[in-house]
Structure formats: C-alpha cells, structure tokens
Amino acid sequence: MRAYTYTRIFFCSALLCILQACSSLLGLPSNPERSTLGENTTYTTELKNMPLPKEKIVIGVYKFRDQTGQYKPSENGNNWSTAVPQGTTTILIKALEDSRWFIPIERENIANLLNERQIIRSTRQEYAKDVDKNAQALPPLLYAGILLEGGVISYDSNIMTGGLGARYFGIGASTQYRQDRITIYLRAVSTLNGEILKTVYTSKTILSTSINGSFFRYIDTERLLEAEVGVTQNEPVQLAVTEAIEKAVKALIVEGIKDKIWGKSVDNPANYQAVVDEYDREQIENKDRVIGNKFPGIYRQNFAIFGNVEAQKIKDDYVNPKMNIGGKLGFKYFVTPSINFEFNSNIFTMENENIVKRTFFVPEVNIEYILFPKYRFSPYLYGGAGAMYSSIKPKYKGQVGGGLEYVFAKNIAVRASSQYDLGFKDDWEGLVNGKRKDQALRFALGLNFYIGNK
Missing domain, CATH: 2.40.160.20 (Porin)
Structure with missing residues (x-):
C-alpha cells in the first residue's frame, strides 16, 4: 500500500515538472515581467513621419471622453468596470504631440493650472517685496485658435463571433474568436466664431481568440487519462483606442490640408501631396467596406x-x-x-x-x-x-x-x-x-x- 502511495506521489511530481517545462516551451508566462515602455501602434510611426508644417498650431482639448457608458461584458454577475479606458483625453494629447503639427495646451485640468499660478502671484507679493519692481511678471497663458471636441461614441460587443472544433475518440481541439468594435469622432472648432471646421471618424476592431485542446480516455476500467491545453489572447482595449485616435488625428491633418483650414502652417500644399494621395486612395477603398473589415467587389465574370x-x-x-x-x-x-x-x-x-x-x-x-x-x-x-x-x-x-x-x-x-x-x-x-x-x-x-x- 505504501509503495502504491509513493508511486502516485512520484507520478504527480513528474507530471507537474513536465507541465512546467511545456509551459515554457509554449511561451506561456511563468515569471513576473519587468515594466516596459508603452507599445507603439502602426499609426504612431505614421504620425511621427508626417511632413512637418511651416509652424505648429496651438490647439486645446477640454474633454475627449468615453460617451458610450458601456460596461465590460461579464458572464458572472454585474461588472461595473467600463469597457472603454477613461483617459482618452490624455491619449489624444499624446497623439497630437507625436504628430509634431500641434502645440497642445492644458485645458482638461485648467483649474489646477490657474490655482498654481495664483499661488505663484501670492507668494511673490508676500515674500518678494524688496525685489526690483521692473522684474518680469508671470507670462500670460497661451490661448488656442482651434479646439478639439468629440469622444468615443460607440463600443459594439460581439459584432462577429465564431469558432471551429472537432472531437474523435476522446481527442479534441477547438478555436474560437470574438470581435468588438470601437468608434471615435473628432472635430475641430474655430475659437474665433465657433465654426466647426472639420469632423472625422474612425473605427477599430478588437479581437479576442482562444485555442484549446483536450484528451479524455479510459486506459482501463479503473484508470482515466485526461489532459488539457489552451491559450487565450485578447487585444488590449487601450491599444485599440490609441490606434483609432491616432488614425483620427492623421485624418484630421490631411483633411485640413485639403480644405486649407491650417492657414499659414501649410505654405505649399505640394509638399504634402503624397500624404493626400495616400489618404484619397484609402477613401476610395473604404467606400465599399462593410462591417467586419470586408471589401465586397466584383470578383467573378459572367x-x-x-x-x-x-x-x-x-x-x-x-x-x-x-x-x-x-x-x-x-x-x-x-x-x-x-x-x-x-x-x-x-x-x-x-x-x-x-x-x-x-x-x-x-x-x-x-x-x-x-x-x-x-x-x-x-x-x-x-x-x-x-x-x-x-x-x-x-x-x-x-x-x-x-x-x-x-x-x-x-x-x-x-x-x-x-x-x-x-x-x-x-x-x-x-x-x-x-x-x-x-x-x-x-x-x-x-x-x-x-x-x-x-
């Protein structure tokens, strides 16, 4: 009896070692990872490689928020976490900086900025009475000629779902996928007269996939062998939102070049013709695009x-x-x-x-x-x-x-x-x-x- 117990303990220990080795071979995480710099999206590089304007445009962003009110889907009870990150204003400001077309100014938390400037003035008045009266005063704040408005207006869950699987004689494998979609609207507003100069919108799908395999077999009447393996991968929502916002910023720049709303910042439109042509080609292709990022066309002759x-x-x-x-x-x-x-x-x-x-x-x-x-x-x-x-x-x-x-x-x-x-x-x-x-x-x-x- 004792030998049987020792045999079971040895078998379980060996199995755990094998599973640990397999997890490393399959690339599954087994150790904590160090913090890293944030990932770049495809459009991060495209924004940084945009041809530069003659002079940068001062631009303000008060709020660019989640307007969907969407909560994360949950299979087990209520989930009060939002489906969309709440820091989309910060993501937009980062995209504006990366484009090198704009000078973003602080407007989201302007009350904090004004309070700090008031503290500076009070401190100078209280403790700098003997300072030369001709000393330079606190410089004025920058003001924006254009405001950016809009937000995340849609988060659609499960726009496409599907899978594939098979099982034979206790051995089976399956794969599943799910696509969500997020939609961004961005508009430029003139602070001179309140005119809406241009509105663009972009969308980005969010993909989740899983692959599973299993083995279930009776070795004899008293022994059962069962094994499972699986990998699930979810595209980060934050990266999807970032990519959609960066795409919207690029689209806004190109639309502004075409409609000449950037004024003296674009002195020679011919310098940007390659970017405009690429954008126009995408617009033509996008004309027939439907849900699921599919492009119907005429592929068959008569x-x-x-x-x-x-x-x-x-x-x-x-x-x-x-x-x-x-x-x-x-x-x-x-x-x-x-x-x-x-x-x-x-x-x-x-x-x-x-x-x-x-x-x-x-x-x-x-x-x-x-x-x-x-x-x-x-x-x-x-x-x-x-x-x-x-x-x-x-x-x-x-x-x-x-x-x-x-x-x-x-x-x-x-x-x-x-x-x-x-x-x-x-x-x-x-x-x-x-x-x-x-x-x-x-x-x-x-x-x-x-x-x-x-």
Whole structure:
C-alpha cells in the first residue's frame, strides 16, 4: 500500500515538472515581467513621419471622453468596470504631440493650472517685496485658435463571433474568436466664431481568440487519462483606442490640408501631396467596406471554365463499394451575380469489390446559387439532373451539392465541394433489389477560371 502511495506521489511530481517545462516551451508566462515602455501602434510611426508644417498650431482639448457608458461584458454577475479606458483625453494629447503639427495646451485640468499660478502671484507679493519692481511678471497663458471636441461614441460587443472544433475518440481541439468594435469622432472648432471646421471618424476592431485542446480516455476500467491545453489572447482595449485616435488625428491633418483650414502652417500644399494621395486612395477603398473589415467587389465574370478532381463512392445493391477517382470539366454562365447555369461532363466509376466495375460518361446540367457573390470567399449550392452513359442503355439521375469557393487571384478561384447523386431507377449495376434507389457520394477539389465581362 505504501509503495502504491509513493508511486502516485512520484507520478504527480513528474507530471507537474513536465507541465512546467511545456509551459515554457509554449511561451506561456511563468515569471513576473519587468515594466516596459508603452507599445507603439502602426499609426504612431505614421504620425511621427508626417511632413512637418511651416509652424505648429496651438490647439486645446477640454474633454475627449468615453460617451458610450458601456460596461465590460461579464458572464458572472454585474461588472461595473467600463469597457472603454477613461483617459482618452490624455491619449489624444499624446497623439497630437507625436504628430509634431500641434502645440497642445492644458485645458482638461485648467483649474489646477490657474490655482498654481495664483499661488505663484501670492507668494511673490508676500515674500518678494524688496525685489526690483521692473522684474518680469508671470507670462500670460497661451490661448488656442482651434479646439478639439468629440469622444468615443460607440463600443459594439460581439459584432462577429465564431469558432471551429472537432472531437474523435476522446481527442479534441477547438478555436474560437470574438470581435468588438470601437468608434471615435473628432472635430475641430474655430475659437474665433465657433465654426466647426472639420469632423472625422474612425473605427477599430478588437479581437479576442482562444485555442484549446483536450484528451479524455479510459486506459482501463479503473484508470482515466485526461489532459488539457489552451491559450487565450485578447487585444488590449487601450491599444485599440490609441490606434483609432491616432488614425483620427492623421485624418484630421490631411483633411485640413485639403480644405486649407491650417492657414499659414501649410505654405505649399505640394509638399504634402503624397500624404493626400495616400489618404484619397484609402477613401476610395473604404467606400465599399462593410462591417467586419470586408471589401465586397466584383470578383467573378459572367463566364467560367472549371475542372475538378473527384473522389467517388457508390451506394448500390451490392456489398463492399470502393472509392474511385474521377474528374469533371465544364463551364458556367451567370444570369445574375448569384445565379448561374452549369453544364459539365465527368467520368464516374462504379465499383463493388470483386463483383462489378463500370465506368460512366456523365453529362450534367445544374443551377447554382452563390450566397455571397461580392466576396472572395463564399459558400454555394447547386442542383440539377444528368445522364450516365456506358456500354448499356443510359441511366438517369438527379444531383444536389454544395461547397466553398475562394477567389485567390485575378479571375481564378479554388473550390471544395461534395455532391449527392440519386438514381431515378434502381438499375445502375443491373440489379433491382429493395426499395432504395442507387446512390453515389462525391467529394471534389478544383479550380474555376473566370472570363468575360464583370
């Protein structure tokens, strides 16, 4: 009994050591990390590399706050933590400094500044009576020609969610993702007359992903082996807010150059033409962008030629059906972006081991429906009828199928599909037996080549 106890203790200790080693190999944190400087986003570098103005613009920011009132989603009770960081004014001021276009002045906590200046005056009056009266007075505060207003106006949770997983014989793995989205509005206001000079808005998605694997198996009737591993990664909301604000600042600068609201700070607009052209290109691309950062377009022409390699298996009245390889060639004509007529010819081999083997030439006619015709990646469904020709009289059938298509290059798409064939009669192999008609299942992988007009 004591030996059994020692064995269990030894096994558990060894398992813990192995898990600790695996955590290091997988890059999982096992020790505290030192504090570091904050990360830079893509737009931090772009702001710092902007062409400089002739002279900087004095600008004030009173409040640039979270206007959503959104709390963090919680699965266990109430969570009173806000979903959006509350220091967005500070983030905006940092972005203005990084751009080197502006001189930000303190306005968020101006009461503290005025109080401190009052303390300086009182101290001088009280303890500096013998100082030369011609000494320099406290200099005046800077005032801004432009104020920046706006804030975080939207935090949308779970705009896209999904996952993928599989489990077989106690071994399984899965992955999940979730996307949130944050939206920023920023406007420039003239302090001369209160006119709103320009308004821009930007958005940024926030991605959370997880990958999990598990093993669950009975070794025998009394012993169970179970193991799990998983990694979850959440994009920091603060970095997402920072990136959206930096993008808004860059957009405001470029819009101001185009509309000439920066006055003498931009003496020669030609110096900034490259930045303006890049911004205009992004505006054109952004015109068709939809939720999920997807860009629908016209990727498919009105004709297509395609070829498939198929794995085929019969389900007839004999036993031991075998899998065979066949092929399919055909063309499609699109009557609408979603609907097309398909005509194809394929080679189909029906085989039952050591019983019968017959090869058919099969022309087919189908009507196909593409679910998302304006996207590169789309599922599709089709159905139709066909005839099976061999040395004996023709056989007739119907078919339905579906699959996935991805347009990976100009006018070229890869397809993966499955098709179910059902005979009109139970005589493909020459034997009529039972009520069930002969059937077949096919799996295909192929290419579509689009030609013609879009």
